[in-house]
Amino acid sequence: MSTTTEFAELHKLIGDMRRSVTALAAKYGDSPATRRITNDVERILLDVDRLNIDADELAMRHGCTPQTSVGEKIAIPDTQYDREFWGDISDGGVSG
Template sequence: MFAMASTTTELAELHRVLGQLRSCVSTLRSRYGDPPCVQRISNDVDRLDIDVAELSNVLPAPRRSAETRDDVVIVPDTPYDPALWRDADDEGLGGQAPQ
């Protein structure tokens, strides 16, 4: 429920900022007229507005907990089986003398 409220707040802020941006573009248009650069900026704001409206209809992705993250490898604290190291060499020290 918290994530949905957070998303709603973020979308409301995005709508507010887009309104300010649209106001700035309107001021630019009144000062510079309608050259291609102002038309492109206005077009970009329109596209942002369309994307934000579309995003408003999309459910946020569920957050993944630390246990389900793919980049986290959990290493147990239990000792390793000594048989894993039976024929291993110590790096930089050479092989072990036969016993």
């Protein structure tokens, strides 16, 4: 998985959630409910940060390898190339 993208998206969403919770706390005032949801948002952010730190270790433990963007695969035939195809090509200093 492309962890950088997923973590960036999570941070954006948590930032949006934090702004919403701040607006609700301003509207309803300081109460146990608003403090609880504010703490929950902070805990989620800390948990995501911890997961980001541990992502490589978790991937290795589960046999996952980070995915990289790979271009289109091109099949290379096992058959010999026509010698005329390479006729006018220099060996580039390599002689066999």
